[in-house]
Amino acid sequence: MAGFTxxxxxxxxxxxxxxxxxxxxxxDPLVQxxxxxxxxxxxxxxxxxxxxxxxxxxxxxxxIRLKSxxxxxxxxxxxxxxAKIFPEGSFAICLLPRFWNNGYGTExxxxxxxxxxxxxxxRRISLMVLSSNMRAITVYQKIGFxxxxxxxxxxxxxxxxxxxxxxxxxxxxxxxxxxHWTFGADxxxxxxxxxxxxxxxxxxxxxxxxEYFQ
Numbered sequence: 778m779a780g781f782t783x784x785x786x787x788x789x790x791x792x793x794x795x796x797x798x799x800x801x802x803x804x805d806p807l808v809q810x811x812x813x814x815x816x817x818x819x820x821x822x823x824x825x826x827x828x829x830x831x832x833x834x835x836x837x838x839x840x841i842r843l844k845s846x847x848x849x850x851x852x853x854x855x856x857x858x859x860a861k862i863f864p865e866g867s868f869a870i871c872l873l874p875r876f877w878n879n880g881y882g883t884e885x886x887x888x889x890x891x892x893x894x895x896x897x898x899x900r901r902i903s904l905m906v907l908s909s910n911m912r913a914i915t916v917y918q919k920i921g922f923x924x925x926x927x928x929x930x931x932x933x934x935x936x937x938x939x940x941x942x943x944x945x946x947x948x949x950x951x952x953x954x955x956x957h958w959t960f961g962a963d964x965x966x967x968x969x970x971x972x973x974x975x976x977x978x979x980x981x982x983x984x985x986x987x988e989y990f991q
Contacts, residue, residue, distance in 0.1 A: 788839040
């Protein structure tokens with residue numbers, strides 16, 4: 778049963794029954810080179826255990842299915858690190874190649890990032906992506922992620938070195954895009970009030986006083 782939905786997707790809770798689909802996904806010859814933290818090699822039995830642990834440890838992990846058919850498409854997750862000191866989420870998503878280039882990745886990424894900022898009290902969400910993976914980079918930039926850093930010569934692949942980009946979106950950047958919040962001197966101009974949703978961890982933020990928050 779779906780836990781969350783978008784226009785075309787079901788975002789379902791992970792169970793051990795999903796391990797076969799997840800293992801096939803990560804073993805796909807087109808997907809495997811894009812999985813940054815794994816070697817490009819046949820998957821060992823221990824890989825299933827690591828895959829299970831990563832899904833279990835994630836703060837928000839979903840199995841992505843096509844709403845019209847229930848077909849397995851991939852997975853997405855946000856894992857929160859340093860929750861007490863600097864709450865930051867690490868985002869990852871992976872789809873089967875037959876679902877690429879149809880906007881599904883953008884749809885799922887937008888939902889997961891939006892949900893994580895609304896409910897997990899994060900200062901920022903970051904991710905890592907190979908510099909040659911322009912399809913993914915374009916998706917992340919649509920959501921509002923920006924390139925924050927670059928690690929040169931990260932992986933030797935297909936006879937050449939590939940770099941890795943660190944991309945991130947901050948709480949303030951997300952709020953400005955999704956909630957149309959305004960900050961600083963501009964806040965006075967729009968007659969807005971302090972955000973009652975902020976935790977003690979955050980500096981005071983401000984938003985437009987609209988019906989959305991009533």
